[in-house]
Amino acid sequence: MIEITAEKIEVQKVIDAACAPECGAVAVFIGTVRNFSRGKPIYRLEYEAYPEMAAKKIQEIVEEAKKKWEVRKAAVSHRVGRLEIGEIAVVIAVSTPHRQNAFQACQFIIDRLKEIVPIWKKEIAVDGETWVDDHA
Amino acid sequence: MIEITAEKIEVQKVIDAACAPECGAVAVFIGTVRNFSRGKPIYRLEYEAYPEMAAKKIQEIVEEAKKKWEVRKAAVSHRVGRLEIGEIAVVIAVSTPHRQNAFQACQFIIDRLKEIVPIWKKEIAVDGETWVDDHA
Amino acid sequence: MNVTVKFFALGRELTGRSEMALELPEAATVQALIDQLKSAHPRFARLKSYLVAVNMEYADLGAPLHDGDEVAIIPPVSGG
Amino acid sequence: MNVTVKFFALGRELTGRSEMALELPEAATVQALIDQLKSAHPRFARLKSYLVAVNMEYADLGAPLHDGDEVAIIPPVSGG
16 A cells, blocks of 8 residues: 555554554554754644655555565555644555564665655745755 | 553554654554464464563663663553464554654664563464473 | 646746646757756746656656656655 | 562473462572472473563572562563
């Protein structure tokens, strides 16, 4: 399961999609909206995606993780639209027979997602709106 | 939240206990009962704990993780009693401001739990019952 | 030939468009498309950092375009 | 002095007990307790690998015991 969604993400649904019975180890990453960013308080975030390409790139990342770390199943859900403080922006779940691989594969997926997947976030703060550019 | 429980573990409950609003990154580990162990099919597991000491040791491990990786909140739930294939044996959830720390802290907690926390599992397989000794 | 250009995030806000059709000479490259965008939409030139995707795959400036391609201007991503 | 000894997993199955009270000489060590267990419960001697916890803390064989201590025989753990 790979989805770009405007609906609230249900963590259990993503976990269920990554975990067949007897999956062994499941590693999950949940990213939520913080109220502070680079030293200043923010009110909320707005996420925008190029959804078809985002889903395609996430699929490629998942395929790479499957090859490298014996991943059995993986699920990724990324939210778009307006997000309030504390809301979930992304959930990644990965199941593997052995736990070390689960952590490594899950971390790889979130790291690569942040690098190459066409999703953007805009911070709405007291001093205005800014498209985040972590690479600047 | 640290618990040794004979009830089915609800993943969301453990995550909620580890995640204040604005927690940033949450890493979760879920360990489930596999149908194969060291090359042979198993029917089910039985977990036994020295519950008071297990909770105390897990608390110590969590405190160490908090110091090392800026963990804000952590929650650990370990099941005891009879577990069927596919059921959840343990859930660990850790929240940190930055994601690398969340993965490292979560992996540290499960690794140390397996090393020093007085919990035991017995595999019930076609050829009999065996207390698992991973350290042998 | 005709291509579709998609804009997102800061690129969308600068151009005021999320999508536009563009007519290009045969065998034009990504670079030629960028040059045309810059002259037609001066505010686009204010987007300093971006990648280009052609049919949902990142592409070099030298990559040739084809009729019907979907081109996307990808500002620095910040998902997760 | 009196201590309580707890058994778990294989130790519990070998001794057939999950807990027993034991009377020991004053200032007896963990080692003395183990020796007494082995002679009183020959099947306990079949437990080849274990640690000992005193009042829920892992303890050396040389550690002295005190009246009222809770001692636990900890076979190799396998939680998770």
